[in-house]
Amino acid sequence: MTHAHVHIIACGGTIAGKAESEKELIGYKAGKLTIEELLQSVPEVTEYADITGEQFCNMDSTNMTEDLWLRLARCVEAAADRADVDGIVITHGTDTMEETAYFLNLVVHSRKPIVMVGSMRPATALSADGPLNLLDAVHIAACRQAGEYGVLVAMNGRICGARSVEKTDTTHVDTFRSRQMGYMGIIQNGIPYFYQQSLRRHTYLSQLSCQGITKLPAVCIVYCYVGMSPALIRAAVASGVQGIVTAGLGHGKIPEAVLKELKIAAQQGIVTVCTSRTLGGIVSTTEDDSGFFRIAGDNLPAHKAKIVLQLALLQTRDPNTLQQFFDLY
Numbered sequence: 001m002t003h004a005h006v007h008i009i010a011c012g013g014t015i016a017g018k019a020e021s022e023k024e025l026i027g028y029k030a031g032k033l034t035i036e037e038l039l040q041s042v043p044e045v046t047e048y049a050d051i052t053g054e055q056f057c058n059m060d061s062t063n064m065t066e067d068l069w070l071r072l073a074r075c076v077e078a079a080a081d082r083a084d085v086d087g088i089v090i091t092h093g094t095d096t097m098e099e100t101a102y103f104l105n106l107v108v109h110s111r112k113p114i115v116m117v118g119s120m121r122p123a124t125a126l127s128a129d130g131p132l133n134l135l136d137a138v139h140i141a142a143c144r145q146a147g148e149y150g151v152l153v154a155m156n157g158r159i160c161g162a163r164s165v166e167k168t169d170t171t172h173v174d175t176f177r178s179r180q181m182g183y184m185g186i187i188q189n190g191i192p193y194f195y196q197q198s199l200r201r202h203t204y205l206s207q208l209s210c211q212g213i214t215k216l217p218a219v220c221i222v223y224c225y226v227g228m229s230p231a232l233i234r235a236a237v238a239s240g241v242q243g244i245v246t247a248g249l250g251h252g253k254i255p256e257a258v259l260k261e262l263k264i265a266a267q268q269g270i271v272t273v274c275t276s277r278t279l280g281g282i283v284s285t286t287e288d289d290s291g292f293f294r295i296a297g298d299n300l301p302a303h304k305a306k307i308v309l310q311l312a313l314l315q316t317r318d319p320n321t322l323q324q325f326f327d328l329y
């Protein structure tokens with residue numbers, strides 16, 4: 001049987017993390033092992049696929065940047081375009097994995113499997129979860145069918161879609177879930193089983209792109225709470241953003257004094273999108289008496305709505321067209 005060729009792009013994270021002792025699960029340094037050392041810890045991967053690897057970066061994903069995203073997207077697309085590569089695994093820290101996954105899900109236009117993986121325990125830990133997660137990710141990336149579902153996150157035996165995946169626990173291994181939409185599938189004993197797929201556009205169906213872009217439009221997030229100051233909106237405007245995403249209360253509601261500032265921002269051409277801090281349910285569009293149209297982030301959390309807005313702003317500033325992107329992606 002000929003093996004699939006899986007190319008691994010390593011970005012660091014806890015899966016490449018090292019601590020002083022095997023009992024240390026928190027005080028470790030992420031992004032220390034190289035791709036070669038990572039692979040040495042799971043020699044079994046070569047039984048299931050022909051493996052090549054490249055070190056894209058080696059960092060704690062807390063420090064991921066949008067500039068690195070743009071470069072990573074190019075790197076993933078270049079690997080996917082190679083005729084000899086069947087699937088791609090990206091090792092990455094878990095803190096920002098859901099954002100990187102969704103960004104790549106929107107801008108890498110490929111039908112080949114792209115699987116992101118990390119770990120919650122450092123490589124040096126007793127019962128480190130990285131090696132099995134990596135082996136699972138390779139199995140999934142070697143499975144052609146996996147390319148139909150967009151960028152996937154494979155952790156702890158679960159396969160999540162990039163749009164709905166969320167990190168739900170600070171330190172435990174069962175952290176990645178898709179609480180609203182459910183898992184895409186499960187991997188058991190090296191076999192991926194798929195049960196559902198997203199109807200929202202992704203990868204080979206996406207018309208969002210970052211090709212030729214050297215900088216994403218600046219968009220910030222403002223989290224709403226009792227006692228928040230409208231000065232936060234003024235500060236955002238002063239920082240030169242093109243868009244503001246609010247993580248609002250309930251159905252995306254914003255305290256009146258803050259809303260007033262947002263309207264002023266909108267009059268200055270700053271696009272505003274509302275999401276909810278409830279992290280469940282949909283925020284729908286509304287238009288108030290003054291004609292202030294709120295673009296709604298659907299059921300996306302603020303940090304994912306921000307990504308759609310940044311990519312959509314590369315194509316339009318028309319509120320209705322911007323809204324369509326949120327309806328489709």
Ligand SMILES: NC(=O)C[C@H](N)C(=O)O
Nearest residue numbers: 013014060061093094095
């Ligand atoms: N579990 C992890 O990977 C956390 C780490 N801080 C990172 O995101 O790189």
